[in-house]
Amino acid sequence: xxxxxxxxxxxxxxxxxxxxxxxxxxxxxxxxxxxxxxxxxxxxxxxxxxxxxxxxxxxxxxxxxxxxxxxxxxxxxxxxxxxxxxxxxxxxxxxxxxxxxxxxxxxxxxxxxxxxxxxxxxxxxxxxxxxxxxxxxxxxxxxxxxxxxxxxxxxxxxxxxxxxxxxxxxxxxxxxxxxxxxxxxxxxxxxxxxxxxxxxxxxxxxxxxxxxxxxxxxxxxxxxxxxx
Amino acid sequence: xxxxxxxxxxxxxxxxxxxxxxxxxxxxxxxxxxxxxxxxxxxxxxxxxxxxxxxxxxxxxxxxxxxxxxxxxxxxxxxxxxxxxxxxxxxxxxxxxxxxxxxxxxxxxxxxxxxxxxxxxxxxxxxxxxxxxxxxxxxxxxxxxxxxxxxxxxxxxxxxxxxxxxxx
Numbered sequence: 409x410x411x412x413x414x415x416x417x418x419x420x421x422x423x424x425x426x427x428x429x430x431x432x433x434x435x436x437x438x439x440x441x442x443x444x445x446x447x448x449x450x451x452x453x454x455x456x457x458x459x460x461x462x463x464x465x466x467x468x469x470x471x472x473x474x475x476x477x478x479x480x481x482x483x484x485x486x487x488x489x490x491x492x493x494x495x496x497x498x499x500x501x502x503x504x505x506x507x508x509x510x511x512x513x514x515x516x517x518x519x520x521x522x523x524x525x526x527x528x529x530x531x532x533x534x535x536x537x538x539x540x541x542x543x544x545x546x547x548x549x550x551x552x553x554x555x556x557x558x559x560x561x562x563x564x565x566x567x568x569x570x571x572x573x574x575x576x577x578x579x580x581x582x583x584x585x586x587x588x589x590x591x592x593x594x595x596x597x598x599x600x601x602x603x604x605x606x607x608x609x610x611x612x613x614x615x616x617x618x619x620x621x622x623x624x625x626x627x628x629x630x631x632x633x634x635x636x
Numbered sequence: 637x638x639x640x641x642x643x644x645x646x647x648x649x650x651x652x653x654x655x656x657x658x659x660x661x662x663x664x665x666x667x668x669x670x671x672x673x674x675x676x677x678x679x680x681x682x683x684x685x686x687x688x689x690x691x692x693x694x695x696x697x698x699x700x701x702x703x704x705x706x707x708x709x710x711x712x713x714x715x716x717x718x719x720x721x722x723x724x725x726x727x728x729x730x731x732x733x734x735x736x737x738x739x740x741x742x743x744x745x746x747x748x749x750x751x752x753x754x755x756x757x758x759x760x761x762x763x764x765x766x767x768x769x770x771x772x773x774x775x776x777x778x779x780x781x782x783x784x785x786x787x788x789x790x791x792x793x794x795x796x797x798x799x800x801x802x803x804x
Contacts, residue, residue, distance in 0.1 A: 411792065417746055418765035420739050421659070518705040519685050519698050521778020522759060525705045533712065613712045620754050624779055624787075 462503045469496035487555035494549045502542045509536055527621050533614035534591055540602075541589045547582040551575045591615060637687075646683055653699045659766075663750050663758050664707040678706045693775070700776045704759040711755050742799075749798050757791055764788050 473493055476484055513532050518525055551574050559571075593599050594615050603612060637645065650657070657675055665671040681702050689698055750761050756777075763773045770784045777784070 410796075414746070414792070414795065415765055415767060417739065417743055420743055421747070517685070517688065518681055518709075519688060519701050520705075522701060522704045522708065522776060523756070523778040525701075526708055526756070529709060529712075610712050617708070617712065617755060620756050624756060624777075624783070 466500045485556050491549040491553045495546050498546050502539045506539050530614040530618040537589050541586045544585040545582050548579040551578050660703045660707050674710050678703050681706050708755045749795050761791050
């Protein structure tokens, strides 16, 4: 099948479409009635709920920890205070990055050239990996919440060996994941295990798309304005 | 442009380019339900971007860019259709399947081969089959004219091989 035959074949679809569409006026009026179309409306309820829960968690955590620091610091368990503070700060950073990315993605001008826009969108989507990396950094502090001064006075070596090993293991895993969760490792088994699930589909597909875009990006040209 | 003029302008654009809308949707979405969502999403994005349009670009270039960008982004989140969509009437997105002629069978095959292409290649091929010049394709996709030619050549060869294999 040569070039002309291919295009001729495609034109038969046009004729058929024209015939069908002539009888069907699209209800574009419906769309123009949309008053406010905010990015929040495009989020799935579960994501919205997670975001709200995160904001409430960080908000309440900040209030409680600040209050404790100001008025009851001397009486409180310092291990709990330190662990909770690290947890709240890391969650706040992850939330900030997540919301910033959502807004930036929403603001991308989709009437720009396709390759440029898709590279921008895919990179933004992939940068949500930062959220995961930061959240994993919290791992060790979940093992130190309950530490207290009595442990240092009464515990024997075996008890410390167990507790210390768990905390060190969590610390190692957290730091290792922080440095290794990145686009370049997308084909590793452990990576696929972590990002296995429907909620990660957009991220994984962004990576696939970026691979496709690599084939094109060698000569992405600067935008020209001479097309009228 | 006041609200009334904006609506009128939007309706005219959609009316003039609805062929593109359907063809992009057919190429990027295998099932009817997704197709309806994609068409609606493209229309929403056109409506929202209308104030950004400047006449240094052809309106069709602008419309193709939005349609392809939305279709490719739709692929990225294809398993997570949001609830914001209202159903467009089935009638508006379906092409009746009548008794198939040889041409129609060939056309179905062509559409199937195109739907199997990678996302960017798919867009490139639609533009090529729509008889857009290499310069215009380069403008829509944002790549060099020479690379457009190279990529089209490769995809065409692939399609030809697929047709040949089937016919033999």
